Ligand code: ADP
């Protein structure tokens with residue numbers, strides 16, 4: 694007996710390194726007209742490095758700031774949190790325990806560390822617009838393509854951290870292939886700031902960028918694209934984008950760094966850490982559909 698074309702395509706996709714969870718998904722992939730990418734952990738490696746610590750007050754040293762920030766980030770699974778934890782460990786700092794940890798998706802975290810209320814998060818969420826000094830530092834870091842994160846102690850900004858993630862080496866190739874096959878270039882959806890996102894998008898050949906999106910806004914962005922007639926395949930790591938993955942016509946989670954929730958709810962999982970598998974499975978689906986339909 695010959696295997697039905699969609700099941701054969703699932704087997705081939707598996708060999709390419711993508712787990713497609715059903716024949717329905719395998720069929721839907723080929724109808725994609727637009728691909729939406731998350732940034733951190735998807736277009737980037739997701740292993741960002743803390744590259745700068747800019748103290749704002751006179752009270753603190755880099756190391757004191759890093760201890761507090763790492764304490765607050767200890768329980769977060771966000772790639773930015775892990776960058777801060779790695780930097781603290783590399784310097785041999787003992788990370789103090791935290792109480793009352795709260796994560797605000799797309800915004801940051803807060804916790805009680807060493808008796809102080811520490812917040813670590815996006816400038817948009819935590820920095821008062823009137824703080825011109827901190828804002829200038831944030832802009833400088835962003836212009837270099839870094840993600841700026843602000844640390845607050847008891848409500849007062851005490852440092853700005855610059856965190857830089859590397860673009861995946863194959864991202865530009867994947868973007869070119871997707872632009873050619875879907876007729877429309879991919880779009881970048883990110884919770885990060887516009888300046889930082891545009892720097893990264895330019896490196897991979899993406900011109901349409903929607904930035905400063907909270908998780909709910911990523912969902913609305915997908916709905917907007919689909920209301921305009923697009924069939925959207927969304928690719929994300931599931932960290933702050935699980936709802937968008939669930940909303941898109943097809944949601945693909947990055948297997949390596951992906952959150953457990955995303956791996957369970959996504960329609961497909963990229964097992965081999967390579968974005969060129971995405972145009973490959975879309976092409977596979979198109980071929981299988983031509984046999985089936
Ligand atoms: P992306 O779309 O790039 O994956 P997210 O939506 O996960 O970004 O996060 C958006 C922004 O919120 C980050 O750029 C950062 O400024 C802030 N943020 C989110 N989680 C954290 C965290 N755990 N620690 C510090 N900042 C965070």
Ligand code: MG
Pocket residue numbers: 731732733734735930931932933934
């Ligand atoms: Mg992400």
